[in-house]
Each structure stands twice: as structure tokens, then as C-alpha cells.
Amino acid sequence: MSRVQTTKRKTSFICFFFVVWYTTYYFMNNNIFSSEKERLTKIRLSSSLTLSSNTLSTIYNNDNPLEELNMRFCGQTTCKFLFVYDYGEQETKANLHFRSFSQLAEKLNRTMILTNVGSSQINICQNYPFDFYYDLKLLRQEFPNVIYKYEDDFYLWLKIRDEIKKKMNYKKDNEIIPPLSILHSHLRRYDITTETIYREVKPVVSLNKCLSKFEPFMNLVDPKNSKVRYTIMDIAKSDIRPRAKPEFSELLVESLTTDEEIMLVNSFVLEALFPKVMPAIPYNDYILNEAQKLKDKLSSSYIAIHWRLEQARPELLPECAQGLIKTLKRVMTEEGIENIYLATDYPLLSSKSQSDTFKDITNYHHEAIRMLNETFKINTWVSLGGLEDLRKDKNYHSEFVGPGLQGILDKLVCIDANYFLAGSFGCSRILSTFTKSIEDERKDKIRNIDSGILNTIDRWKIIL
Missing domain, CATH: 3.40.50 (Rossmann fold)
Structure with a gap:
């Protein structure tokens, strides 16, 4: 082999090694290799692939580097x-x-x-x-x-x-x-x-x-x-x-x-693909802890309401609010419950609803929520300070404009409520997977006599 050819090969190898080193440096400093740094505020998230510069060198020096990479990545x-x-x-x-x-x-x-x-x-x-x-x-x-x-x-x-x-x-x-x-x-x-x-x-x-x-x-x-x-x-x-x-x-x-x-x-596809439906993917601990904080602030007992206003008939909403108020007064008197938690797609942080598909918000919607707030102290994930640290961080601003983490919080709080109410036909979206998932979880929990859960789901009636 000539000296020129040898020099070319050496130069090529040096350039290639530099690319490898730079790739390693770049990804390590962007927390892709490291599992010790937090990538989100107060949330420990880590990449599942951990490669050091030595590991990369081993891969590239292997007789078949692609096979070595695949073995390390997917076994x-x-x-x-x-x-x-x-x-x-x-x-x-x-x-x-x-x-x-x-x-x-x-x-x-x-x-x-x-x-x-x-x-x-x-x-x-x-x-x-x-x-x-x-x-x-x-x-x-x-x-x-x-x-x-x-x-x-x-x-x-x-x-x-x-x-x-x-x-x-x-x-x-x-x-x-x-x-x-x-x-x-x-x-x-x-x-x-x-x-x-x-x-x-x-x-x-x-x-x-x-x-x-x-x-x-x-x-x-x-x-x-x-x-x-x-x-x-x-x-x-x-x-x-x-x-x-x-x-x-x-x-x-x-x-x-x-x-x-x-x-x-x-x-x-809309439906499960296999006959066996696996349990829901568990949520990250920081979300579970945040939900527990909200439940603790609601004291010993509370009524949870899921009022999804999307697909309600707007002109009926004031009468729907009257029906809800009447139902709440009855349940609070009969069961001795003082606190109310509202999970809703109605705007809580901005003028935008908490659902991507709920866009036409009318004065009827505003009136219904006003009536509810003037009658009771209504708690929400916002009023109780849910996810406050993340909301202050501009990196997560988009997560709280529309649907996001708050929907998971609402679900977790509603599941453990002593009493659960959802909207009736004309007042709410009835075919809601969100509501159904809460109902299913409550069916499992109510079997435990010490759960404190008094019902699975009730729907309040409209007053006409």
C-alpha cells in the first residue's frame, strides 16, 4: 500500500472518530446518554439507551459494528x-x-x-x-x-x-x-x-x-x-x-x-385490537402525588362532578345548572358532604376550552358556570393549585393551553370521590370515554367497604 493511500485511510479514520466523539458529546450534553440529570422540572426522566464514548468505540471497532449496535440496543x-x-x-x-x-x-x-x-x-x-x-x-x-x-x-x-x-x-x-x-x-x-x-x-x-x-x-x-x-x-x-x-x-x-x-x-382504530384488554398504563409518580395533594385539600369527603359541556344544547344549560344545583344540595344534605370538585372542559386558565374539539363557547355556557359558582364554593385543579410549579415554567406553557396533564389530574380526583356526578342528555356529552373510565374504576373500588365511595355514577336531571 502506498504512503498516500495509508495517509488517506488514517485521515478518514481520524475524521470518522471525530464525528463519533462529537456525537457522543452532543447527546451526553443533551441528557440522552445520562440518566442522572433531570430533563423536566421536578420530574426524573431518563433515556433507556446509555452509551459512553468507550461503548461507542467498542461498537465501531467490532468486526460487525452494526450487529454490535443492534445487540446493545435491542438484544x-x-x-x-x-x-x-x-x-x-x-x-x-x-x-x-x-x-x-x-x-x-x-x-x-x-x-x-x-x-x-x-x-x-x-x-x-x-x-x-x-x-x-x-x-x-x-x-x-x-x-x-x-x-x-x-x-x-x-x-x-x-x-x-x-x-x-x-x-x-x-x-x-x-x-x-x-x-x-x-x-x-x-x-x-x-x-x-x-x-x-x-x-x-x-x-x-x-x-x-x-x-x-x-x-x-x-x-x-x-x-x-x-x-x-x-x-x-x-x-x-x-x-x-x-x-x-x-x-x-x-x-x-x-x-x-x-x-x-x-x-x-x-x-x-377506536377499539382495542386484541381480545384481552390490558390494564391502563400507570401514570408517573409525580402526577399521582399531585392528585393526592388535591384530594387532601378537599378534606375528608367530596363530591366530584364531570361536566363535559361539549355537545350540550347551549340553550338548555341554565336549566341544566339548576338541575345540578338541586342534586348537589340533596346529596350534600343526605350524605353530609361539604366539598365539591368540578372536572370540566370549560376554560379555567384562558379563554380556550380544555378540549381541542370544544370551540363554540357561548353566553349560555358562561351563565351555567356562573350560576354554579354563585351557589357553592367550586374547587377545580386550578383553584387548588394543581401542577403549580410546572405552570410557572415557560417550557410547559403549551401543556396548559387546552387539554393536557390537567385531564389526568381530574380523572384521578374523580375516581376517588365519595360521590360522582356526570351530565345528562342535553346537558353534556354522554358518550365520553373519560367518564366511562372513571365509572369503571369506581366499580372496582366500591367493592371495598372501607373505600368511602357511595356510588359509581349518577346523572343529574334537567329542570324544565
Whole structure:
């Protein structure tokens, strides 16, 4: 080998090592490698991939660095990911869907990416890591056979893989690493079809612009970077009913059993995908502690009201308020309860409602809430100082404009109320997954005679 060729190789190696060092330095200083620093105020969040500069050096010096990276990242020589980047609904339903896809990840033997959260949603456009809402330790206990990785970890895997690819493909005598192999699939409940159909479709740039956050290391329009296959599954409503679900879930697993490294999924299914519905993902301890503080401030007993004003008939709301006031007076007298807690989508911090879908707020809505406040002392998560430290931090401002953490707090406080009231037809949205989840939890708790829970759910009557 000539001295010129040797010098070129040495220069190439030095440049490559500098890139590795810089990557390590960058991610360590952005808390991706370190689990000792707090990434959110008073909330300990950590990345699940911990790599030091020595570890990276070991990876790159291995005879097959890509296999070494995969072994360290997902425990296998070839990583296969399931990345559901949009769960399609607000937190209560998204929580259900995440569990379904965890079951799917286990069936497919795929590492599951923990999609970001925020604004009461689970999707990649949100600002906060998965454990801003959820307890990852307890989730892993529920699904011990599933490997979970954060979005940040996935980005790091893409970046290191790209560097390995460039290095190995530069050496003509080594194995060539191909572009990323990706299946991009859209799962949707499709009510106009009588049978579930899974089919290939023409390439689309993306179903979500926020996927671009993983560029340039995952570029869906560059065939030299990523080879993408696109599919859609139109799921018949009848196929996700309880009796048909076992057969449907087998079809789902069979259809999505594939060799692609990365499975990107956009989901809007509405129902659980498997016959066994797993328990709700537990919330992060700081949320549970915050909910307990609110319950403590409500003293020994309280009535909780969930009044979702969306889909109420506005002109009926003053009469609805009268009916609620009458019901509250009766319950407070009969049960000796003095405190009231209101969970609502009515604006509490700004002029914007606490629901993305509730936009038309009228004088009728304002009048109903005014009547309630003039009759009783009404406590809310705001008046009781819920999440005060986070609300003061500008980094979380968007979380409190519209839906967000406060919905989880409301749910937890309502679940443990001594008495629970929800709106009736005309006064409220009746088909609410949020209300149903509270009712279901209370059904379990009321079996304990020491729980202090007096009912599961009552709906107050309108006074006409």
C-alpha cells in the first residue's frame, strides 16, 4: 500500500472518530446518554439507551459494528422496530391503544418506540418524552417481553447506524449496509366496508409532517437512505367487536409480520385490537402525588362532578345548572358532604376550552358556570393549585393551553370521590370515554367497604 493511500485511510479514520466523539458529546450534553440529570422540572426522566464514548468505540471497532449496535440496543443482531407515531385520540383512548400496540409488538417480536406525549395525546408532534405522563417501570412489568425505547434513543440508533453505513460502505472489501427498510402503514376503522382489507398503496411523502424530525437519518423520500413500502388496513367495524376480535387479531399479526427494520404506523382504530384488554398504563409518580395533594385539600369527603359541556344544547344549560344545583344540595344534605370538585372542559386558565374539539363557547355556557359558582364554593385543579410549579415554567406553557396533564389530574380526583356526578342528555356529552373510565374504576373500588365511595355514577336531571 502506498504512503498516500495509508495517509488517506488514517485521515478518514481520524475524521470518522471525530464525528463519533462529537456525537457522543452532543447527546451526553443533551441528557440522552445520562440518566442522572433531570430533563423536566421536578420530574426524573431518563433515556433507556446509555452509551459512553468507550461503548461507542467498542461498537465501531467490532468486526460487525452494526450487529454490535443492534445487540446493545435491542438484544438481537437485527433490530426490528414498531413505531406507532400517532394514536389518533386523546389520552384516555390513546392509553388503551398504546396497550394494544404493546401486545402487537410482543407478537411481532419488535422493539417498541415510546412516542412523545403532550396536550393529552400520544404522537410525535408532542414536546415531552413518554414518561412525562407514564410510569415506564410499571409498564415494563406489565409487558416484560417488550423492549421499549424513547424517541431520542431511536434517533440515536438511526444516527449511529448512518455513521456505520458510511464507514463500512466506504471500504469496498466490506459488507455493504443497505438503506433503511421501512413499512409505513395506516390502520383505520373503516365503517363503510364489511370486511377488513389490507393492501399496498402508492407512496406518500408522509401521513405526519413531524416524522421529518428524524431526518436526515430517516428520509422517506430518498431511496438511497430509506426504501419504503406503504400499506393501509381498512378495518371493518364488525371485525373489532368482541366475538370477531380473536380472528381479527390473528389477521393483524399475520399481515404485519414482515422483514422491514422499521414499521411506522399511523393509527385511528377506536377499539382495542386484541381480545384481552390490558390494564391502563400507570401514570408517573409525580402526577399521582399531585392528585393526592388535591384530594387532601378537599378534606375528608367530596363530591366530584364531570361536566363535559361539549355537545350540550347551549340553550338548555341554565336549566341544566339548576338541575345540578338541586342534586348537589340533596346529596350534600343526605350524605353530609361539604366539598365539591368540578372536572370540566370549560376554560379555567384562558379563554380556550380544555378540549381541542370544544370551540363554540357561548353566553349560555358562561351563565351555567356562573350560576354554579354563585351557589357553592367550586374547587377545580386550578383553584387548588394543581401542577403549580410546572405552570410557572415557560417550557410547559403549551401543556396548559387546552387539554393536557390537567385531564389526568381530574380523572384521578374523580375516581376517588365519595360521590360522582356526570351530565345528562342535553346537558353534556354522554358518550365520553373519560367518564366511562372513571365509572369503571369506581366499580372496582366500591367493592371495598372501607373505600368511602357511595356510588359509581349518577346523572343529574334537567329542570324544565
